[in-house]
Amino acid sequence: RNTTLLFHNNAIPMRLRLLLLLLAASLTKATKETAESYFPSFGDAEKEPYNSWLDINFSTYERHTFLTSNAGPGEGAAVFWVVDGDHIQFAVAVKASGWLGFGISEAGGMLGADVVTFRTSSPSELVDSYILEARAAPLPDDCNNWILLSSQLDDGWIILEMKRALDTGDTQDHKIVNDNNFFSAPTRLISAWGDTPYVGYHGLNSARNAVRIFSEEADSGMSSAQAMVNTLDSESDGYFDLREDQHEILATKTEYHVVCKTASEIKAGLDLGQDTVGVLTLTGGIPVLSPETAQFIHHFTLYVQKGCGDGFGIRFSRTMLYAWAPGEDGWRLPRDVGIPMFDNDDHQALRLEIHYNNPGRLSGQLDSSGIRFYYSETARTHAAAILELGDPTVRMTGEKIDDGLTKYEFACPGECSSFFLAGGSGVTVFAEYLHMHEKGVRMTNEVIRNNEVVHKAHVDVFEFNQQGAFKVPQDSYQVLPGDSFKTACHYRDGAKFGIGSDDEMCIAYVMYYPAKGFGGYPWLCPYGLDIPSPNCNQELSPSSLGSDAELGRIFGSSSSASECLTSNSPTSQET
Numbered sequence: 001r002n003t004t005l006l007f008h009n010n011a012i013p014m015r016l017r018l019l020l021l022l023l024a025a026s027l028t029k030a031t032k033e034t035a036e037s038y039f040p041s042f043g044d045a046e047k048e049p050y051n052s053w054l055d056i057n058f059s060t061y062e063r064h065t066f067l068t069s070n071a072g073p074g075e076g077a078a079v080f081w082v083v084d085g086d087h088i089q090f091a092v093a094v095k096a097s098g099w100l101g102f103g104i105s106e107a108g109g110m111l112g113a114d115v116v117t118f119r120t121s122s123p124s125e126l127v128d129s130y131i132l133e134a135r136a137a138p139l140p141d142d143c144n145n146w147i148l149l150s151s152q153l154d155d156g157w158i159i160l161e162m163k164r165a166l167d168t169g170d171t172q173d174h175k176i177v178n179d180n181n182f183f184s185a186p187t188r189l190i191s192a193w194g195d196t197p198y199v200g201y202h203g204l205n206s207a208r209n210a211v212r213i214f215s216e217e218a219d220s221g222m223s224s225a226q227a228m229v230n231t232l233d234s235e236s237d238g239y240f241d242l243r244e245d246q247h248e249i250l251a252t253k254t255e256y257h258v259v260c261k262t263a264s265e266i267k268a269g270l271d272l273g274q275d276t277v278g279v280l281t282l283t284g285g286i287p288v289l290s291p292e293t294a295q296f297i298h299h300f301t302l303y304v305q306k307g308c309g310d311g312f313g314i315r316f317s318r319t320m321l322y323a324w325a326p327g328e329d330g331w332r333l334p335r336d337v338g339i340p341m342f343d344n345d346d347h348q349a350l351r352l353e354i355h356y357n358n359p360g361r362l363s364g365q366l367d368s369s370g371i372r373f374y375y376s377e378t379a380r381t382h383a384a385a386i387l388e389l390g391d392p393t394v395r396m397t398g399e400k401i402d403d404g405l406t407k408y409e410f411a412c413p414g415e416c417s418s419f420f421l422a423g424g425s426g427v428t429v430f431a432e433y434l435h436m437h438e439k440g441v442r443m444t445n446e447v448i449r450n451n452e453v454v455h456k457a458h459v460d461v462f463e464f465n466q467q468g469a470f471k472v473p474q475d476s477y478q479v480l481p482g483d484s485f486k487t488a489c490h491y492r493d494g495a496k497f498g499i500g501s502d503d504e505m506c507i508a509y510v511m512y513y514p515a516k517g518f519g520g521y522p523w524l525c526p527y528g529l530d531i532p533s534p535n536c537n538q539e540l541s542p543s544s545l546g547s548d549a550e551l552g553r554i555f556g557s558s559s560s561a562s563e564c565l566t567s568n569s570p571t572s573q574e575t
Contacts, residue, residue, distance in 0.1 A: 032054060032058050034064070035054055035058060035064055035078065035080070036051060036054060038050075038066045038076075038078045039074065039075065039076070039078070039095065040074040041072060041074025041075050042074070042095065046095075046155075048155070049152070049154035049155050049157040049159070050078070050093055050157055050159065053093065053152055053159050057091065057161070058080075060080075060082065060089075060091075061080035061081060061082045061089075061091060062081070062082045062083075063080070063081055063082070063213075064078065064079060064080040064081070065078075065079055065189075065209055065211050066078055066079070066209075067079060067189060067190070067191050067207035067208055067209045068207055068209070069204060069205060069206065069207045070204045070205075070206055070207070071204035071205065075095070076094075076191075076207040077092055077093065077094045077102070077191040077193070077207050078092070078093040078094075079091070079092050079102075079189060079191070079211075080092075081213065083166070083213065083214065084163075086165055086166055086167070087163050087164065087165055087166065088163060088164065088165075088166055088176055088213070089149070089161065089162070089163040090102070090160075090161070090162055090163070091159065091160065091161045091162075092159070092160050092162075092191060093157065093158070093159040093160075094157070094158055094191065094193040094205075095156055095157055095193075096156070096157075096158050096193035096194060096195055096205070097120060097153075097156050097158070097195045098119070098120055098193075098194050098195040098196045098197055098198075099117065099118060099119045099120065099158075099193060099194050099196065099197075099198070099199045099200075100117070100118045100158045100160060100191070100192075100193045101115050101116070101117045101118075101138070101191060101192045101193065101199065101202075102115065102116055102160075102189075102190070102191045103115030103116065103189070103190050103191070104174045104176060104187060104188065104189060104190075105174075105188040105189070105190045105208065105466075106174060106188070106459065106460060106461055106555065107188070107459065107461070107462070107463045107466040107467040107470060108188040108190075108208060108210065108463075108466040108467055109190070109208070109463055109465070109466040110131055110135060110190065110206075111131060111132065111133055111135070111461050111463045111466075112131065112132065112133075112459075112460060112461025112462075112463065112555065113130065113131045113138075113190055114130050114172070114173045114174040114555075115129045115130065115131060115138050115190075116128055116129065116146045116162065117129055117138060117199050118148075118151065118158065118160055119197065119198070119199065120153050120158065120197070121197050123151050123153060124148065124151070125148065126144070126146045126147075126148045126160075126162060127140060127144070128140070128141040128143065128144040128145055128146050128172075128173070129141060130172045130173070130555070130556055132461055132553075132555075132556050133441065133461060137199060137200075138199070139556075141170065141172045141173070142170075142172060142558055142564070143168070143170045143172070143173075143564035144564070145164050145165065145168040145170055145173055145564070146162050146163070146164045147162060147163050147164065148160070148161075148162050149161040149162055149163060158193065170564070171554055171555060171556070171557045171558075172555070172556055172557070172558075174555065176213060177473050177474075177475075178214050179212050179213055179214055179215065179473070180212060180214040180215050181334070182212075182227075182228050182231055182284075182331075182332035183331065183332055183333060183334055183430050183431050183511075184431070184473065184474070184475075185471040185472060185473040185474075186210040186211060186212055186224035186329070187210070187211055187212070187213045187473075188208065188209075188210050188211075189208065189209055189210075189211060190206070190207070190208040191206065191207050191208070192205060192206040192207075193205050193206075209224075210224040210225065210329060211224050212224050212227060215227060224329055225286070225329035225330065228284075228286065228329060228330055228332055229286060229330075231332060232283065232284045232286070232330075232332055232374045233374075235283060235332075235335065235374075235376075236283045236284070236374035236375060236376055237375060237376050237377045238270065238271075238374075238375060239372050239373055239374045239375065240266060240269065240270065240372070240373055240375070241288055241370055241371070241372050241373075242259060242261060242266075242350055242352050242370050242371055242373065243259065243288055243352075243368055243369055243370020243371065244257070244259060244354070244367055244368050244369060244370060245368055246366045246367070246368055247366065247367050247368070248363075248364070248365065248366055248367075249293065249296055249356050249358055249362075249365040249366075249367055250356070250358070251358065251361045251362060251363040252358060252361060253357070253358055253359055253361065253500070253501060253502075254298075254355070254356070254357065254358075254499070254500045254501045254502075255355075255356040255358065256353060256354070256355055256356075256499065257353070257354045257356060258351060258352070258353055258354075259351075259352040259354065259370065260308035260349055260350065260351045260352070261308070261349065261350055262307065262308060262348060262349045263341070263342040263347075263348045263349060266350065267280075267342075272377060279340050279341065279342055279343045279379065280340075280341045280342060280375045280376070280377065281338035281339065281340055281341070281375060281376040281377075281378065281379055281380055282321065282333075282338060282339040282340075282341050282373060282374070282375055283332065283333055283338055283374045283375060283376050283380075284330065284331055284332035284333055284373075284374045285302075285321075285322055285330055285331060285371050285372060285373050285374065286329065286330030286331075286371070286372050287300065287324050287328070287329075287330060287369070287370075287371060287372075288369060288370050288371060288372050289369045290366075290367050290368045290369050292365075292366075293365050293366065293367040293368075293369065294369070296356050296357055296358050296365060296367065297354065297355075297356065297357075297367075297369055298325070298355040298356060298357040298468075298501055299323065299324060299325040299355050299435075299468055299469070300322070300323065300324040300325075300352060300353065300354055300355070300370075300371060301320065301322070301323050301324075301352075301353045301355075302320070302321045302322040302323070302324075302350065302351070302352050302353075302371060303318040303319060303320055303321060303350070303351045303353075304318065304319050304321055304341055304342075304347045304349070304350055304351075305318030305319070305346070305347070305348075305349050305351055306318070306345065306346045306347070306348055306349065307348060307349050308349050308351070318346075318351065319347065319385065319386075319517075319522045320386045320388060320509070320522070321339055321350075321386070322371065322386075323386075323433060323435065323469050323507075323509050324371070324469065325435065325464070325467065325468025325469040328433075328467065328468075328469055328471060331431065332374075333380075333384060333430075334430060335380075336380055336381040336382055337380055337381070337382045337383075337384045337430070337513050338376060338379065338380035338382075338383065338384065339383065339384050339385070339515075340379065340383050341375070346520050350373075352370060352371060354367075354369065354370075355499075355501070357501040359501070382513040382514050383513060383514055383515040384430075384511060384512065384513040384514075384515060385511075385512060385513070385515035385516065385517070385522055385523065386509050386510065386511050386512075386522075387509075387510040387512060387522075387523050387524070387525070388507060388508070388509060388510075388524055388525070388526075389410065389412055389445060389485050389487045389507070389508040389510060389525055389538075390410045390445075390487040390489065390505075390506040390507045390508050390527070390538075391410060391497070391505065391506050391507060391526070391527045391538075392507050392524065392526055392527075393526045393527070393528075393529060394497065394498065394499055394505060395526065395527050395528035395529065396408075396497035396498075396506075396527065396528075396540075397497055397498045397499065397503075398496060398497065398498060399496060399497045400494070400495075400496045401439065401491050401494050401495045401496060401497065401504060402494055402544060403493055403494040404492070404493070404494070404544060404545070405441075405490065405491070405492055405544070405545035405546075405547070405548070405550070405551065406490070406491050406494075406542065406543065406544055406545065407488055407489070407490050407491075407542070407543045407544075407545055407550075408488070408489050408491070408506055408540065408541075408542050409486055409487070409488040409489075409540070409541045409542075409543075410486070410487045410488075410506065410527055410538045410539070410540055411484065411485070411486050411538055411539045411540075411541065412484060412485040412486075412487070412525035412536065412538050413484055413535065413536075413538075413539075414448075414482045414483060414484040415535040415536075416484075416525050416533065416535050416536035417479060417480070417481055417482060417483045417484070418481045418482050418535070419518070419533050419535045419536065420516045420517070420518060420523045420533075420536075421479075421480070421481040421516060422481065424481065424516075425480075426478050426479055426480040426481065426483075427478070427479050427512040427513060427514060427516065428476055428477070428478060428512060428513055429455075429476060429477050429478070429479060429510055429511065429512045430476045430511055430512065430513070431471065431472075431511040432445065432457045432471070432472045432474065432508065432509070432510050432511065433469040433470060433471055433472070433508070433509040433511075434457065434458075434459050434462070434469070434470045434472065434508055434509075435468065435469045435470070435505060435506075435507045435508070435509065436462055436464065436489050436491075436504060436505055436506060437464055437468075437495075437501070437502075437503065437504050437505055438464045438465070438502075439491045439492060439493060439494070439495040439504050440462045440464065440489055440490065440491055440504065440506075441461070441462055441490050441491065441492045441551065442458070442459065442460055442461070442462055442489075442490040442551050442552070442553060443458065443459050443462055443470070443487075443488065443489050443490065443506070443508075444456060444457065444458040444486075444487070444488045444552075445457045445458075445485065445486070445487045445488075445508040445510070446485065446486040446487075446488075447477070447479060447483050447484075447485060448483065448484045448485070448486060449480065449482070449483050449484075454477075454483075455477045457472040457474060457508070458472070458554070459472070460553045460554055460555040460556070461553075461555065461556075469509065479512065485508075485525065487506065487508045489504075489506035490545070490551055491504060518533065524536065525538055526538065527540060
């Protein structure tokens, strides 16, 4: 098997790199030159209305980015923003003459999006709207929380300035949370536009990007993904790639392919310092995708394990390090948190499982995808791990999911956390991912303490093709001894559980520190197994639902007019 290990060592000492990082931060403020470079497919004469607006208004905004259109890299939407106390002000510019839509998306696409629309035929009005599962015209909000500050319509350009509260308290709006830390979820912006007098199908006139609203890194207009790479480069001693080298994807619908390298193979290619012992500390990772074959990558899962075998003992003693699915840019651990690699006899190899989805059963597709790992040669204060909930070992394989709406709820008892956290003060959860496949429509993961829900992670409109492993936008929280979990997955129109692309899964990945384990096994709460402890065997409660109302969605639920912060009519321009 041909696999690739590509190595890179940051030879610059850490202290000097931190100084260079500070210098770089001072040079990456939002520059007008960067904003002027947007819309490169248009000439200076065509861009004159946009550039004139920049001359007058650029200094109002602290940060900006460009949402690249599906029509090509030179077309899209320029977005500017400034946070002022508990409000945020946006400006959005597009080349269009009819209408403009802009929004905050839950998963990164149209479904589950909180949007505001503008029509040139009503130049003093904004319409606050939202979208659930239907790919149709947005539904009007019960409350209109956007305030139109100005609208410029000039020679085929629409340039809007508008503001709203970061948290409107409206269940038909998405709260805009502090996304400054790279271990938290970014804010996903979307836009669409057209030349018709009504809001209609946008075709290729749509764009999106994941940004850090509150991050200084976003000042230069870079994407969240690029900002993360820059930070990982500055905070790590080096990186290595674990990926395929021109693997020919099988001409079958589903293929699971394994790439495995031992610790000795990996460390042999690293220029490690003399003081470095056998342990490396993982600080983050990003997907490395071959553009030609990225469409076939269904997901990655990564483990550290005893060796490159696949026996029963190895399978259940290995520790998950990362799970990736489309829509995820990568991850970075907090500065004082790392994942030790090769720290004991059971952790002497990295195993990357690549799930290929080839529905057309095409042959001759050569893939070199994998994961880039960033590492430190020194240990960090806290060792992190991943707790898997729901059905992480897919013991439900082959079980049919009924047609219609269904709910599968897995309950991990409090005895499990008491067993693994015995004598401790608990752990800190800093990131959480919710994973289903294409039939999944909503998912939740609850922490229950003394019969009360003390934390609830959720994705109200799950969309696998946007974020197959949904990163929950939330602050860190504590799990204490005795806490129990309930992981609920909701499906529409039937399927069966399994590892295939058309099958379904229900797994919550909870990243926490300090790492916990027992007898060589990581903290795991599986379904249908007594490993690692009989105290951690989950119970399943399946049920059929009568209507969408029983999904329990928060986003999109109705608000009364008395709860509106502004009005329940289209908002007019401020005077």
